[in-house]
Amino acid sequence: MITVTDVTKSYGNTQAVSRISFKISEGENLVLLGTSGCGKTTTLKMINRLIEPDSGTISINGVNVRDGKPEDLRRKIGYVMQNIGLFPHFNIAENIAVVPKLLHWAPEKTNKRTQELLEKFRLPKNYLKLFPHELSGGQQQRVGLIRALITDPSVLLMDEPFGALDNVTRSGIQEEFKALEEFKRKTIVRVTHDVQEAFELADRIC
Numbered sequence: 001m002i003t004v005t006d007v008t009k010s011y012g013n014t015q016a017v018s019r020i021s022f023k024i025s026e027g028e029n030l031v032l033l034g035t036s037g038c039g040k041t042t043t044l045k046m047i048n049r050l051i052e053p054d055s056g057t058i059s060i061n062g063v064n065v066r067d068g069k070p071e072d073l074r075r076k077i078g079y080v081m082q083n084i085g086l087f088p089h090f091n092i093a094e095n096i097a098v099v100p101k102l103l104h105w106a107p108e109k110t111n112k113r114t115q116e117l118l119e120k121f122r123l124p125k126n127y128l129k130l131f132p133h134e135l136s137g138g139q140q141q142r143v144g145l146i147r148a149l150i151t152d153p154s155v156l157l158m159d160e161p162f163g164a165l166d167n168v169t170r171s172g173i174q175e176e177f178k179a180l181e182e183f184k185r186k187t188i189v190r191v192t193h194d195v196q197e198a199f200e201l202a203d204r205i206c
Contacts, residue, residue, distance in 0.1 A: 001026040001187050007056030009042050016042045022206050029188045031202035040191040044157050048077045075102055078148035078156040084140045086132040093128035096147050117146045120180060141173060149182055158190040
């Protein structure tokens, strides 16, 4: 599904990633585990070309990710940002609809899928009119997950998805993550420095 081969990335004289290689099977949940500054997030962002590698190759389903436009690649991959990353000037409905609009989905299709995911994440419909600052951290994180899943991508990248949450909220969302079918059929690459999270949620740790 995803193959990373001899990928290297440097920032000036500092080498962030050095000839890393790994393969991820379809439907596998891989965690990149390590301390801050070891290159985990850089590696993740090279998969969807938010960062370009200096050397090496990354392919998805046998196709080099650099063969097409980066924006086309990103629209096919779900991405959950560190610190959630919701747009503060968009309400929740608008945040969720960002990628569907780029893909020219009909509003009815977006609304149907949004309602489906709201139910799965146990968020009330009236939240769609609210803005991010009106939600708790856990509620914002659920919206971030819905936004990443809205177009049902086969690949999901997650950068410290639960790192900004308190322990109680984090544990609750992690339990939901393990239970939801939406996640069980995705190929997931997740970054974390939390050893317990890695062992609880990963199929494999790199």
